[in-house]
Amino acid sequence: MRDKTSSCDSLCRHALVAALLVFGATPRAHAAGSASAADLGSVSLRDLLQMEVTSVSRRPEQLSQAPAAVFALTREDILRSGCTSLPDLLRLVPGMQVAQINSSLYAVSARGFADRFARNLLVLVDGRSVYTPSFSGVYWESQDLPLDEIERVEVIRGPGATLWGANAVNGVINIITRRAVDAQGAHVQVGKGTAERGLVSARFGTTVGPRTAMTGWGKLTSRNGTVDQTGSSMADAWTFGTGGFRFDSGRPNASEITVQGALYGGRQDLAYDFPTYGAPFEQILDAQARLRGGHLLARWERSPSPGSDMSLQGYIDRADRADVTLGEYRTTYDLDFQDRFHLLPRLGLIWGAEGRYSRLRLTGSPYIEIDGGSGSYVERLASGFLQAEFAGVPDRLQFIGGVKLEGEDEIGLQIQPNVRLLWTPRPKQTVWGSVSRAVRTPSIGEQHVDYWLATAPPTDKTGNLPAAATLQGNDQLQGEHLTAWEAGYRVQPSDVLYLDLAAYVMDYSRVRGLTSLAPSYAAAPVPHLEIPLLLSNIISGSSRGFELSGDWYARHGVRIHGSFSRLWVHEDLSPNASTAGFQEFLNSPADQGLVGLALDLGRNWDLDLTARYVAALPGLGIPAYGVLDGRLAWRPLRRWELSISGRNLGVRPHTEMSYEFNPTPASIKPGIYTACSWGW
Numbered sequence: 001m002r003d004k005t006s007s008c009d010s011l012c013r014h015a016l017v018a019a020l021l022v023f024g025a026t027p028r029a030h031a032a033g034s035a036s037a038a039d040l041g042s043v044s045l046r047d048l049l050q051m052e053v054t055s056v057s058r059r060p061e062q063l064s065q066a067p068a069a070v071f072a073l074t075r076e077d078i079l080r081s082g083c084t085s086l087p088d089l090l091r092l093v094p095g096m097q098v099a100q101i102n103s104s105l106y107a108v109s110a111r112g113f114a115d116r117f118a119r120n121l122l123v124l125v126d127g128r129s130v131y132t133p134s135f136s137g138v139y140w141e142s143q144d145l146p147l148d149e150i151e152r153v154e155v156i157r158g159p160g161a162t163l164w165g166a167n168a169v170n171g172v173i174n175i176i177t178r179r180a181v182d183a184q185g186a187h188v189q190v191g192k193g194t195a196e197r198g199l200v201s202a203r204f205g206t207t208v209g210p211r212t213a214m215t216g217w218g219k220l221t222s223r224n225g226t227v228d229q230t231g232s233s234m235a236d237a238w239t240f241g242t243g244g245f246r247f248d249s250g251r252p253n254a255s256e257i258t259v260q261g262a263l264y265g266g267r268q269d270l271a272y273d274f275p276t277y278g279a280p281f282e283q284i285l286d287a288q289a290r291l292r293g294g295h296l297l298a299r300w301e302r303s304p305s306p307g308s309d310m311s312l313q314g315y316i317d318r319a320d321r322a323d324v325t326l327g328e329y330r331t332t333y334d335l336d337f338q339d340r341f342h343l344l345p346r347l348g349l350i351w352g353a354e355g356r357y358s359r360l361r362l363t364g365s366p367y368i369e370i371d372g373g374s375g376s377y378v379e380r381l382a383s384g385f386l387q388a389e390f391a392g393v394p395d396r397l398q399f400i401g402g403v404k405l406e407g408e409d410e411i412g413l414q415i416q417p418n419v420r421l422l423w424t425p426r427p428k429q430t431v432w433g434s435v436s437r438a439v440r441t442p443s444i445g446e447q448h449v450d451y452w453l454a455t456a457p458p459t460d461k462t463g464n465l466p467a468a469a470t471l472q473g474n475d476q477l478q479g480e481h482l483t484a485w486e487a488g489y490r491v492q493p494s495d496v497l498y499l500d501l502a503a504y505v506m507d508y509s510r511v512r513g514l515t516s517l518a519p520s521y522a523a524a525p526v527p528h529l530e531i532p533l534l535l536s537n538i539i540s541g542s543s544r545g546f547e548l549s550g551d552w553y554a555r556h557g558v559r560i561h562g563s564f565s566r567l568w569v570h571e572d573l574s575p576n577a578s579t580a581g582f583q584e585f586l587n588s589p590a591d592q593g594l595v596g597l598a599l600d601l602g603r604n605w606d607l608d609l610t611a612r613y614v615a616a617l618p619g620l621g622i623p624a625y626g627v628l629d630g631r632l633a634w635r636p637l638r639r640w641e642l643s644i645s646g647r648n649l650g651v652r653p654h655t656e657m658s659y660e661f662n663p664t665p666a667s668i669k670p671g672i673y674t675a676c677s678w679g680w
Contacts, residue, residue: 008541069502082631082645094563095547098489099657104238110171119167136443180213197222218243240266263294289323313637326362510537557600559620586619639679
């Protein structure tokens with residue numbers, strides 16, 4: 001059986017590479033709102049490359065002219081993907097690692113450092129950070145937006161700290177939802193699959209004035225639990241509901257006010273593998289987490305001229321999470337201002353300031369101790385940035401330089417600069433390069449939380465006592481530093497072919513690791529030996545790699561797209577490091593590849609096929625795998641659609657990532673999902 005799987009993976013991998021060599025393909029970037037899923041062949045490659053993105057420079061600019069490794073998933077990509085969750089959708093982005101842990105947990109990262117809490121990746125939803133200060137990462141299970149409400153997803157691979165701040169180290173994901181005026185009428189979708197017990201989403205939008213519109217939406221998702229490789233239940237079923245609204249008034253590129261909000265709640269089953277003081281020194285604990293929260297955001301934007309604009313945004317975000325191991329209760333207040341203008345005809349400036357106040361309360365358990373049992377914490381953050389763009393040769397050569405100053409209570413002032421160059425030697429060629437510095441600040445959990453990791457059976461070396469290893473938080477932990485060198489080349493060699501290449505060298509210092517402290521005797525709750533491990537800034541390392549992507553319109557209604565990424569990592573431990581710590585340098589595959597085919601079959605039929613290959617994770621014992629995803633859709637009427645999607649087809653069940661509190665990975669099976677949507 002193992003030989004057959006290896007042969008399948010090898011065959012899939014060689015097929016992907018061969019297709020890339022023949023087609024020069026990559027995931028596409030589509031003009032937002034320019035095409036429906038039924039209208040693939042009517043959009044030219046030129047129109048797609050003129051699509052505007054805002055995440056790289058915090059201003060609108062053409063995707064093909066952005067001085068960074070940026071990629072955009074647009075509404076057409078989203079609708080034709082067949083995905084039911086944001087993490088699965090992000091698998092289409094070149095260089096992104098997305099690994100499913102179990103029914104509801106995912107590891108999402110760019111250019112390494114992947115685990116459930118990928119702490120080097122900043123995620124925004126309409127400019128609102130969903131990066132949690134508790135454990136430096138994103139609870140993806142709490143970000144279950146209706147995919148139909150998303151206008152596009154912009155992804156920056158590489159640091160974006162000069163404009164977006166600390167923790168935008170390896171990348172930035174900016175999820176941009178639809179304006180209310182673009183989501184008018186009613187729309188309902190229902191679906192069911194082998195993994196999904198059921199999925200229902202609904203939206204209704206209306207105009208309330210000549211320049212004012214609003215929309216309301218809701219979504220309910222229920223997923224079956226997964227099993228491990230032996231067929232035993234992972235006890236990880238998941239049910240989640242969310243609903244929200246958006247109100248827009250004014251005119252784009254003039255003056256506009258946006259108010260939006262949402263509430264969510266859900267139940268998440270999890271199985272934890274926790275240590276005990278008696279044989280067999282571990283136990284499986286079935287737990288149920290309760291999730292609830294919401295946010296309210298208001299934004300004012302004004303654009304007096306094409307080269308200038310300003311905005312003021314504020315939001316309140318509440319997130320509660322509770323289970324038998326840990327309770328988290330967080331409220332965040334954030335206010336952000338931005339101003340862009342031309343100081344001289346060739347010199348543009350953009351500057352901004354942000355203030356954030358977070359109040360966090362944590363409650364512990366026998367396995368997780370927070371400053372003696374419970375603790376309340378306050379995080380205050382203030383930052384300001386300035387970036388200048390100088391057109392050395394108009395429409396040909398541009399220089400960009402900027403810096404962000406950011407201060408936080410326990411870490412102090414951080415300086416995060418960047419320098420970028422954009423050169424357009426010919427109208428259909430772009431060369432860019434950058435040098436950046438970014439900082440990842442430690443989380444509240446890393447500073448104030450202790451974890452009971454494992455218990456070793458008694459031996460002569462431990463005085464015939466069980467030995468309990470604990471990970472201790474460190475309030476002296478400092479920020480982790482990154483210096484990154486990046487370069488890229490984009491070219492359109494013909495009217496139907498587009499290629500994008502990005503390469504990088506990223507050097508990390510002061511990365512967290514574990515240092516052994518002196519063992520001690522403890523009498524309670526039973527006599528045992530304590531072996532403490534302290535979090536410290538003792539690791540350095542580097543990652544190097546490239547990402548190749550492209551898009552080929554073979555003929556009208558036929559598009560081939562794909563990507564290939566290669567990653568090399570190196571980790572250096574200080575002499576007093578007891579272990580490689582969290583092995584985050586080893587948690588990413590060396591190779592990833594994707595080849596997709598999008599077809600308009602005529603008579604309102606669409607077919608999308610995507611083959612994916614992911615290399616092994618030797619540090620976690622996860623083997624390589626190759627899968628096929630597909631979607632077939634039919635629209636019998638203008639706003640009615642029936643579809644059937646298949647994921648992870650063509651291979652036996654595989655594993656993708658394990659979870660630190662349960663090292664047994666879930667077995668990801670092939671699945672089918674059917675959906676029906678209609679609007680009026």
